[in-house]
Amino acid sequence: MAEGPQLRTAIPGPNAQKVVARDTAALVRTTKCAPVVAASAQGVYVTDVDGNRLLDFASGVSVVNTGHRHPKVLAAIRAQLDQFVHVEGQDFYYDVQVRLAERLAELAPLEAPAKSFFSNSGTEANEAAIKLARWSSGRPRLLAFLGAFHGRTLGALALTASKPVHQAKVGxxxxxxxxxxxxxxxxxPYKLDPSDCGTYCADVIEEQYFLRNLPPAEVAACFFEPVQGEGGYVVPPAEFVRKLSRLCHDNGILLVADEVQSGMGRTGKLFAMEHFGIKPDIVTLAKSLGSGLPIGATLARKGLDFGVSGAHSNTFGGNPVACASALATLDVLQQEDLIGNAARMGTYLHQRLLELQQRHEPIGDVRGMGLMQAIDIVKDRTSRAPNGPLAYAIVDAAISKGLLLLSCGPSAIRVIPPLLITSEQIDAGIEVLDAAIVQAIRASP
Ligand SMILES: Cc1ncc(COP(=O)(O)O)c(C=O)c1O
Incomplete structure (x- = not known):
């Protein structure tokens, strides 16, 4: 909840007399994790109410892949505002929603003709996927992964297993x-050596779970994130994803790729699952689909549909302004080569983070795909035990030095700038992150 108009960012800035500093920050922290009060944003920068310009390596949690206020996205939003803002897109037709559905069907690596259901968020996109999977398979059970994050409404929350706080007291x-x-x-999780484990974590599903307490013929769908996001930016090996896809196919289980965080070019391909060469049955999208306007999408392959009017619906899904923003977002990603830039700059960023790892012992791991990168902060490199407090201290220090970052998982810090980032801007961010790590290590007990 917002605390009121007197809030000020807890960073000394040009208007330092306005800063209420850490008291306000502590108050804000009861529900928010960063003491920043935004006033405006453009490209890869956010400016706060005190005039501080912050380099954005958080992208509004992987939402502004096209950068803040991209002129083509703004123009599309303005043009749609001049047409109409709402007539309700589940009962009536309008062109911009149909065009978005067609465009997504063309692009999604699903068996054609893929269909889209539009909603307002990632959690809703996954709710629709749960219902669609149960409806079309007639099966009741769902398979998901520890570390997963699929949303916070009660259906999607049931699939979520990244932090106990999400489940506590609401079940x-x-x-x-x-x-x-x-x-x-x-x-x-099995304490095996990845170089010769034979991806046991995939085999065990069939060899143990399916044989002991999870009848595969009762499983409607398996939900997975091609790169686990909130769980700590965990990139699975391709062999695991391919085995999972085969296992689902062989057992008539629908494979749902949750690309809410990893999609829309973030990993250097439009959809992260393209890295693994698999075709899921359902794909869910949200976050960067609308470049900041709320929109979720559940894309389903041929043959999957409710087929009955009213079985699933909503009021605002596929809002015309959000659809216009999404179409412009796709144009910008494709026409301005932002996906290619994400691949190239991702390689560069990864390299720069590896250099940081050489200098700073607490960076246990550097991992990611494209511009979906993270560093993992550990107590020591042998035990790899997560050092959450130090990770949070580094994020705090970076923000106070003008770099927006967010943590994820037990001890990772995600590094996810907008996809139009340049190598010079990456260098600037790395310099701040370097100084923040030094500061946080010095201050740590
Ligand atoms: C992979 C994934 N799925 C679903 C969600 C939920 O999206 P929303 O917050 O829009 O409901 C998130 C949010 O972080 C996510 O990362």
């Missing part, structure tokens, strides 16, 4: 969800 969620360990090769 029970929907029944029928089974979680199994994910392919986390940095901290293998």
């Amino acid at each position: 029970p969620t929907i029944p029928g969800v089974h979680h199994v360990p994910f392919a986390d090769c940095y901290r293998c």
